[in-house]
Amino acid sequence: MKKRIFSGAQPTGNLHIGNYLGALKNWVALQEEYESFFCIVNLHAITLPQNPEILKQKTLDLARIYLASGVNPQVSTIFIQSDVSEHAELTWILSCITRMGELERMTQFKDKGKDNRERASVGLFTYPVLMAADILLYQTDLVPIGQDQKQHLELTRDIAERFNRDFGATFTIPEAFIPPVGAKILSLQEPTKKMSKSDDNANGSVFLLDDADTITKKIRRAVTDSGTEISFDESRPAINNLLTIYQLLTKKSTEECEAHFAEKGYGQFKTELAETVVEFLRPFQEKVKEFDDSELQKILKDGAEKARNVATETLKDVYAKMGIVGTR
Ligand code: ATP
Ligand code: LTN
Numbered sequence: 001m002k003k004r005i006f007s008g009a010q011p012t013g014n015l016h017i018g019n020y021l022g023a024l025k026n027w028v029a030l031q032e033e034y035e036s037f038f039c040i041v042n043l044h045a046i047t048l049p050q051n052p053e054i055l056k057q058k059t060l061d062l063a064r065i066y067l068a069s070g071v072n073p074q075v076s077t078i079f080i081q082s083d084v085s086e087h088a089e090l091t092w093i094l095s096c097i098t099r100m101g102e103l104e105r106m107t108q109f110k111d112k113g114k115d116n117r118e119r120a121s122v123g124l125f126t127y128p129v130l131m132a133a134d135i136l137l138y139q140t141d142l143v144p145i146g147q148d149q150k151q152h153l154e155l156t157r158d159i160a161e162r163f164n165r166d167f168g169a170t171f172t173i174p175e176a177f178i179p180p181v182g183a184k185i186l187s188l189q190e191p192t193k194k195m196s197k198s199d200d201n202a203n204g205s206v207f208l209l210d211d212a213d214t215i216t217k218k219i220r221r222a223v224t225d226s227g228t229e230i231s232f233d234e235s236r237p238a239i240n241n242l243l244t245i246y247q248l249l250t251k252k253s254t255e256e257c258e259a260h261f262a263e264k265g266y267g268q269f270k271t272e273l274a275e276t277v278v279e280f281l282r283p284f285q286e287k288v289k290e291f292d293d294s295e296l297q298k299i300l301k302d303g304a305e306k307a308r309n310v311a312t313e314t315l316k317d318v319y320a321k322m323g324i325v326g327t328r
Contacts, residue, residue: 003141005030006174008039008081008134011058012050013197015065016205017277018185021248022146026179028070030144036076037138037307038066043081043088044131047124048112048198063296065208068287079303081134086311090133091126093318094159097166098129102155108148112198132156137311139172147183148194150176167321171314182248188222191238209285212278219274230261230269246273249280 007027009019027038040062045055059080066078081087103109106128113120131152135143136159143153153176160171185195187204195205203218210218225236232240232254246269247257261269291299319325 002033002035004138004172005034005036005142005144005177006039006135006138006140007037007144008041008044009062010041010045010197011055011062012045012048013058014205014207014209015062016185016195016197016207017245018146018195018205019197020069020208021182021185021245022179023144024066024069024071025182025248026144026177027066027076030142030177031072031076034142036071037140037310038071038076038078039081039134039307040066040079041081041130041134044127047121047127060293060296063300064288064291067291067296067299068284073299073303077303077306078299079307080300083300083304084137084307084311086137086308086315087130087133090137090311090315090318091130093322093324094132094136094163095126095129097162098126098132098155098159102158103128106155107151128152128155129159132159135174136160136171137314138307139310139314140174141172142177143174144177144179146194147178150178163318167318170317170321181244185245186237186241188218188241191223191241206277208281209288210281215277215281216274219270219277222270224266228265230264230266231258242269242273246276249276 005027007023009015009023015024027036030036040059042055042059045058063078063080067073071078103125109120109125109127113124131149132155135153135156143156145153153174157173160173164170164173187193187195187199187201188206189201189204193199193204197205199205203221206215206218219242222242223238224242225238227236227239230239230243232243234240243257243261246252247254250257252260
């Protein structure tokens with residue numbers, strides 16, 4: 001029996017190369033070795049206000065992006081979270097064994113809700129419980145994610161362990177898969193923060209669907225550190241970040257990258273980086289257009305059915321263990 005993978009992304013904003021290098025790239029690399037479930041988490045999206053028409057569109061766009069990135073629907077299960085109502089049901093159950101204190105310690109809530117805690121939605125606060133439900137419903141072994149989701153995965157493990165202890169062995173305890181390089185791609189404008197879809201400044205992110213001109217401009221305008229050397233150096237986060245992107249896209253070793261730019265300046269480096277990103281995204285952008293609506297609908301419908309089969313089994317077991325009996 002293959003081990004299982006579960007991961008997902010929110011259909012909000014536009015996916016950037018950080019999302020790709022930190023998450024999607026690894027989904028694709030691992031999908032053959034594992035039985036994989038990749039979810040479009042539209043219920044997570046509404047923890048912040050969304051325009052309904054745009055959310056609808058972004059949900060399908062994200063499915064296209066999964067496919068264009070190389071997620072293979074013959075091998076992996078791709079589905080929309082709201083199609084499997086067990087996600088919402090298990091969230092309720094798990095929220096009854098999750099502690100307020102645990103959620104209060106979540107740094108993402110502190111960041112996203114910080115502007116006005118009084119007005120932040122309860123959904124934003126309990127968001128990590130929905131994420132735990134996503135993962136635990138599939139008896140997931142491995143969860144490929146970026147660095148920013150590590151704390152949510154640790155909470156998921158704590159919730160699962162608590163349930164297993166109190167009600168008997170039910171959930172597989174999942175492990176995070178966080179790539180050694182690329183787990184936290186930084187903003188091109190503020191290289192102390194991660195590259196983020198929800199950043200107000202679009203110049204901080206290279207979006208997967210940006211055209212060549214825009215990509216070149218954004219990279220040319222990327223802030224740099226003091227000093228002129230093009231080398232990997234944690235104490236110079238701007239150049240370190242740009243070089244990391246270059247390295248991941250060209251698959252060159254650290255030494256090869258540094259040797260390649262040893263005699264070159266920032267100008268030349270940025271030109272080459274921009275060309276690399278543009279060339280990398282070209283086939284991806286072609287592929288995004290390939291899938292027509294009916295093909296996409298079929299993939300998502302089949303995916304939801306496969307996901308539901310697994311999710312129903314887990315939820316049934318959870319209800320039985322907890323003594324939740326009705327007439328169904
Ligand atoms: P954002 O903060 O950019 O709005 P998110 O983390 O809320 O993004 P998702 O689309 O749900 O957005 O994230 C999908 C995956 O991308 C997650 O596994 C996340 O850890 C990863 N990820 C997000 N930003 C980065 C980044 N800057 N570098 C590496 N991985 C990232
Ligand atoms: N919370 C994640 C998205 C997400 C996820 C998941 C990732 C929701 N459910 C389950 C991995 C596994 C985010 O905002 N990036």
